[in-house]
Amino acid sequence: MIKQLNIVIKDTLRANFKSRGYWILVLSPLIFVAVIGGVAFGVTQLQGNTTPTVAIIGQASERVPFVQSAKNLDMKISKITNEKQADKALKSEKLGGVLTLKSDSATLTTQPKSDQVPKDDIATILNQLSQAKKATQYGLTAAQTADFMKPVNFKTVVQQANQSESGDNTEGANYAIAVAIGVITMIVVMWYTSMIANAIANEKSSRIMEILLAATSARIQYFGKLIGVFLLALTHMLIYLIAGFATVIFLKDNVFVKMITSNLSGVTTGFMLYALAFILIAVALYLVLTAMVASLINDNAQVQQAIQPISFLAMIGYMFSYFMTFMPNNIAIRALSYVPFVSQSMMPVRLVTHVEGWPTALASLGISFVALILLAWFGQGIYAKNVLSYSDEPIMKQITGRFFRK
Known part of the structure; x- marks a missing residue:
């Protein structure tokens, strides 16, 4: 049998x-997925480098966090530090954006053909810089400042039948x-x-x-x-x-x-x-x-x-x-x-x-x-x-x- x-x-x-x-x-x-993937890859390659280049206009100490975080932000930081040169480069489409930093404000200027600039990530760094300045003004120590700027460890937990699941x-x-x-x-x-x-x-x-x-x-x-x-x-x-x-x-x-x-x-x-x-x-x-x-x-x-x-x-x-x-x-x-x-x-x-x-x-x-x-x-x-x-x-x-x- x-x-x-x-x-x-x-x-x-x-x-x-x-x-x-x-x-x-x-x-x-599989062939269909491969063809779609190949077309998408080809379009991406034809578009060239889509990483935006941004000029930071401000004090040298304020540029440092952006330079250090450039890779994680998926953007390049231009060596241009002069506002007039930056505006000229932006108009000629050599720059994707110009971030102008002042004592209590910041302005990001882009042009219509600019690649996508990570605005939310830039805003996060600006908030951290603002908090650090205020901590210094209030006379906090370096350790107190670090503790003050430490993000909240947030996660969701569902409570169910005497057990927790993250x-x-x-x-x-x-x-x-x-x-x-x-x-x-x-x-x-x-x-x-x-x-x-x-x-x-x-x-x-x-x-x-x-x-x-x-x-x-x-x-x-x-x-x-x-x-x-x-x-x-x-x-x-x-x-x-x-x-x-x-x-x-x-x-x-x-x-x-x-x-x-x-x-x-x-x-x-x-x-x-x-x-x-x-x-x-x-x-x-x-x-x-x-x-x-x-x-x-x-x-x-x-x-x-x-x-x-x-x-x-x-x-x-x-x-x-x-x-x-x-x-x-x-x-x-x-x-x-x-x-x-x-x-x-x-x-x-x-x-x-x-x-x-x-x-x-x-x-x-x-x-x-x-x-x-x-x-x-x-x-x-x-x-x-x-x-x-x-x-x-x-x-x-x-x-x-x-x-x-x-």
């Missing part, structure tokens, strides 16, 4: 790995992953439900299914196809994961890559494992459901009839996840967070927004896993019963007539 199962799995993998359609499915999004970047990063679970599941389901439905339709329409079932049981064909297509989906996701890591490594200095890695740097290991488990279980659930429904298909013309309701089901949880922000305690939303097929889009979001805790989140994951085992076991009987039957009735009519017939 195990040997026959391995043969069906390998045959499913081999048939799709050799097909042009599978690699178009895998590579087309907010900061972790909360935002985990929320992004939580939303991505629903998106990834929906996309993968739409891709691979069609694949398994077409495989069954091809075998039934060409009457190959009778030959296959003469050599192996329907149970072997059922589980072999499911495992084979699931491994294809897993390989697909691994390819994207490797491509993502390679992009981060080789383009680590890219502004866009830096922004993404910075936003995702706070993702916790526990939540990442939880998200991965939910994605895999949800994808497996949809593949099992597709195999059951696809067993009713006569030919390729009925494939869309079979996968449309499944694709719609995958979208339900994704759509409901947007309503949770506005009504997280709605009884329908709370109930759906435990329902397999939609819980993967809802419970992770409820977890990271602290509406639910880890015990309920793990309970939802456990329910989906148990549902997967039961549905897979129940599905083999449905598959064996219908895979050799042929009917001209619409798929939905067959479902209501066969699955719910007393």
Whole structure:
């Protein structure tokens, strides 16, 4: 039995790995992203150096903080210290801005074609200089001045069930992953439900299914196809994961890559494992459901009839996840967070927004896993019963007539 199962799995993998359609499915999004990235990089290069050059007009001691912070401010400090020379250079577009410092005020002058000058960062330094001057006027010591200018250590903390969880970047990063679970599941389901439905339709329409079932049981064909297509989906996701890591490594200095890695740097290991488990279980659930429904298909013309309701089901949880922000305690939303097929889009979001805790989140994951085992076991009987039957009735009519017939 195990040997026959391995043969069906390998045959499913081999048939799709050799097909042009599978690699178009895998590579087309990567090529699209690469083209968009290449165009964006080319436009950036054509624009040249966009780092603005600013002249600081004021006392030498006031210029020092700007010179020291120039790299962090993403701007260059001009050597021009004369106001007339600075105005002339600004008019000729050799400068991006002129910062004029006076005893109690400061003025930043730019021209229409100036590159973006970091005004907020400049204002921060000016406030620090002003505080230092006032501290000196009030006779504070250097230590007192440093303590006076020390920024407040501010962070957000969510108190929940005898434990505290730090907010900061972790909360935002985990929320992004939580939303991505629903998106990834929906996309993968739409891709691979069609694949398994077409495989069954091809075998039934060409009457190959009778030959296959003469050599192996329907149970072997059922589980072999499911495992084979699931491994294809897993390989697909691994390819994207490797491509993502390679992009981060080789383009680590890219502004866009830096922004993404910075936003995702706070993702916790526990939540990442939880998200991965939910994605895999949800994808497996949809593949099992597709195999059951696809067993009713006569030919390729009925494939869309079979996968449309499944694709719609995958979208339900994704759509409901947007309503949770506005009504997280709605009884329908709370109930759906435990329902397999939609819980993967809802419970992770409820977890990271602290509406639910880890015990309920793990309970939802456990329910989906148990549902997967039961549905897979129940599905083999449905598959064996219908895979050799042929009917001209619409798929939905067959479902209501066969699955719910007393």
